[in-house]
Amino acid sequence: MNTNVVGVDMGGTKILAAVVSEEGNILSTAKIPTQAKDDTSIVIDRIADCIREAFQKSGVDANSIQAIGIGAPGPLDPETGVVIFAPNLGWKDVPLKTELEARIDIPAFVDNDVNVGTLGEHTFGAGQNVQNLVGIFVGTGIGGGIIMNGELFHGASKTAGEIGHIIVKADGPKCGCGTRGCLEALASRTAMAKQFQKAILKKKKKSILTELTDGDLEVIRSGTLAKALRSKDKLTLKVFKDVTKYLGVGIGSIVNFLNPEMIVLGGGVVEALDDTFIDDIRKSSKKYALPDTLKGVQIVKAELGDNAGVLGAAALARQRLRAG
Amino acid sequence: MNTNVVGVDMGGTKILAAVVSEEGNILSTAKIPTQAKDDTSIVIDRIADCIREAFQKSGVDANSIQAIGIGAPGPLDPETGVVIFAPNLGWKDVPLKTELEARIDIPAFVDNDVNVGTLGEHTFGAGQNVQNLVGIFVGTGIGGGIIMNGELFHGASKTAGEIGHIIVKADGPKCGCGTRGCLEALASRTAMAKQFQKAILKKKKKSILTELTDGDLEVIRSGTLAKALRSKDKLTLKVFKDVTKYLGVGIGSIVNFLNPEMIVLGGGVVEALDDTFIDDIRKSSKKYALPDTLKGVQIVKAELGDNAGVLGAAALARQRLRAG
Numbered sequence: 001m002n003t004n005v006v007g008v009d010m011g012g013t014k015i016l017a018a019v020v021s022e023e024g025n026i027l028s029t030a031k032i033p034t035q036a037k038d039d040t041s042i043v044i045d046r047i048a049d050c051i052r053e054a055f056q057k058s059g060v061d062a063n064s065i066q067a068i069g070i071g072a073p074g075p076l077d078p079e080t081g082v083v084i085f086a087p088n089l090g091w092k093d094v095p096l097k098t099e100l101e102a103r104i105d106i107p108a109f110v111d112n113d114v115n116v117g118t119l120g121e122h123t124f125g126a127g128q129n130v131q132n133l134v135g136i137f138v139g140t141g142i143g144g145g146i147i148m149n150g151e152l153f154h155g156a157s158k159t160a161g162e163i164g165h166i167i168v169k170a171d172g173p174k175c176g177c178g179t180r181g182c183l184e185a186l187a188s189r190t191a192m193a194k195q196f197q198k199a200i201l202k203k204k205k206k207s208i209l210t211e212l213t214d215g216d217l218e219v220i221r222s223g224t225l226a227k228a229l230r231s232k233d234k235l236t237l238k239v240f241k242d243v244t245k246y247l248g249v250g251i252g253s254i255v256n257f258l259n260p261e262m263i264v265l266g267g268g269v270v271e272a273l274d275d276t277f278i279d280d281i282r283k284s285s286k287k288y289a290l291p292d293t294l295k296g297v298q299i300v301k302a303e304l305g306d307n308a309g310v311l312g313a314a315a316l317a318r319q320r321l322r323a324g
Numbered sequence: 325m326n327t328n329v330v331g332v333d334m335g336g337t338k339i340l341a342a343v344v345s346e347e348g349n350i351l352s353t354a355k356i357p358t359q360a361k362d363d364t365s366i367v368i369d370r371i372a373d374c375i376r377e378a379f380q381k382s383g384v385d386a387n388s389i390q391a392i393g394i395g396a397p398g399p400l401d402p403e404t405g406v407v408i409f410a411p412n413l414g415w416k417d418v419p420l421k422t423e424l425e426a427r428i429d430i431p432a433f434v435d436n437d438v439n440v441g442t443l444g445e446h447t448f449g450a451g452q453n454v455q456n457l458v459g460i461f462v463g464t465g466i467g468g469g470i471i472m473n474g475e476l477f478h479g480a481s482k483t484a485g486e487i488g489h490i491i492v493k494a495d496g497p498k499c500g501c502g503t504r505g506c507l508e509a510l511a512s513r514t515a516m517a518k519q520f521q522k523a524i525l526k527k528k529k530k531s532i533l534t535e536l537t538d539g540d541l542e543v544i545r546s547g548t549l550a551k552a553l554r555s556k557d558k559l560t561l562k563v564f565k566d567v568t569k570y571l572g573v574g575i576g577s578i579v580n581f582l583n584p585e586m587i588v589l590g591g592g593v594v595e596a597l598d599d600t601f602i603d604d605i606r607k608s609s610k611k612y613a614l615p616d617t618l619k620g621v622q623i624v625k626a627e628l629g630d631n632a633g634v635l636g637a638a639a640l641a642r643q644r645l646r647a648g
Binding site: 075132146148149153154155156157158159160161162163165166167168169170171172177179181245246249252253254256257258259260261262287288290291292293294295296297 | 399456470472473477478479480481482483484485486487489490491492493494495496501503505569570573576577578580581582583584585586611612614615616617618619620621
């Protein structure tokens with residue numbers, strides 16, 4: 001019998017579930033709004049409902065479902081499956097794994113969403129043929145994951161992969177974490193929004209973004225950034241020059257330090273832009289990595305797109321099941 | 325029969341060899357000046373002589389010597405044992421492993437001196453009980469090594485562990501590697517010497533270092549720095565405040581990114597100073613690491629001192645022999 005797993009992508013606004021075959025084929029999907037304001041147990045009921053819906057749609061034999069994998073916002077404990085703190089869900093110390101196993105009698109495995117995204121790329125996406133890779137996801141923040149010897153590396157405090165908090169410019173701009181000069185404070189969408197606000201609202205610089213955002217520069221979507229770049233908006237080009245520079249500095253440091261076989265770049269910003277963004281990051285990384293360190297290192301774009309979450313979670317379920 | 329190995333510490337000025345037991349006991353040592361200006365084959369003859377001398381002094385059975393481990397200046401290829409480039413030896417593409425095996429009929433294994441130092445600490449020193457650690461050696465430059473799952477991690481281009489070239493301050497001071505703001509350009513003895521030269525020679529600042537160095541501020545020994553710190557020399561304290569800061573930034577980035585169980589600090593500068601230096605680096609790292617990431621991470625001083633090279637090389641010989 002073919003075995004299947006369910007992969008769950010647990011986000012602040014929606015829950016996605018998919019039944020995934022051994023080969024990584026998505027047999028069915030289901031989607032439910034998270035409505036994170038509700039009581040935790042109601043939200044977990046919703047995850048269970050979403051999983052059941054995906055399963056029913058798939059038409060596969062119930063016995064073929066061997067495990068459930070869940071990518072959830074972290075920090076969390078991947079062993080106990082407890083979500084320690086998830087501001088966008090309003091969760092603190094939620095035993096997601098055991099609560100879900102109480103609702104659906106199948107082993108459930110939980111990991112941080114960016115770790116799961118990285119594992120997905122390793123198992124089904126851009127990183128299928130390498131054993132050591134680093135995933136970097138550029139969106140509202142900058143997250144990441146590390147695969148060592150083919151498996152997620154969690155580190156001593158289970159916090160490995162906080163790539164957004166590699167400090168690339170000591171004494172640089174303030175970061176949400178309280179320090180200064182983290183990669184996230186220089187190259188995330190939030191960092192970009194701050195740059196745009198400063199330039200447009202304070203320095204009265206002209207930009208197509210004023211029109212594209214209807215003047216609301218608080219949160220700028222990745223798609224809007226892509227539009228502004230395509231129209232060669234001067235200010236946007238300038239901000240991206242810096243973003244590309246600092247991503248290169250961060251990747252240069254990673255390559256000099258860990259020298260992984262591959263760096264996979266994903267996340268909202270990377271997905272929305274065309275491949276010249278990856279080319280520019282590659283060029284920038286070359287400036288900051290030591291001459292020979294980049295020889296064996298591929299810098300590539302993530303391949304799974306919107307399916308990264310559920311496919312990564314499916315990969316997690318299988319890997320953890322194998323590990324026992 | 326007890327088995328032994330020979331560990332060789334191959335430096336720019338001297339060659340050290342030691343016969344080392346399974347338990348890490350040094351049974352004998354030998355030392356020969358490198359005289360690196362001589363022809364490469366003569367220098368390798370000298371390494372062989374040094375190994376034979378250590379062996380003869382030890383009085384152990386020739387058959388008990390199972391392998392030779394050598395820590396040499398890198399970059400080098402740990403698989404083929406070819407030293408790719410070693411400026412302080414004047415070597416380029418020297419097949420050290422095969423040349424040595426041609427002289428002494430025992431398997432020889434070569435790795436980079438800082439990798440070997442890190443492995444030594446893992447096997448016989450501060451890091452005996454951890455599986456994932458990062459060694460940071462602060463001297464003329466800043467070097468390092470990474471142990472993952474109990475073994476040296478070399479990375480895709482075999483250059484992993486270039487901790488001195490983690491960029492901590494983009495657009496910062498120029499580094500020997502051609503980039504700006506590398507940790508080495510901010511916290512190595514060379515970086516400190518530049519600071520002292522600038523302050524004393526250009527800005528005419530007073531410092532006990534003028535007296536301690538007889539005015540020659542080109543190369544300042546670690547022992548001299550220790551003396552200046554003990555006498556609470558204002559300028560030296562100021563320079564060390566920055567050094568401690570930037571080491572904290574670098575370690576913070578490593579802890580956020582890789583989250584190893586342990587960071588071992590060694591090298592000339594660390595060896596020469598008392599433990600308050602380590603305390604200060606710990607405090608500084610805490611400022612730059614994310615709140616929970618340091619929970620499981622020990623930051624400790626290297627324990628092997630002058631023997632780090634030969635003991636690490638002995639550990640290398642055993643590990644590579646086991647790996648086959």
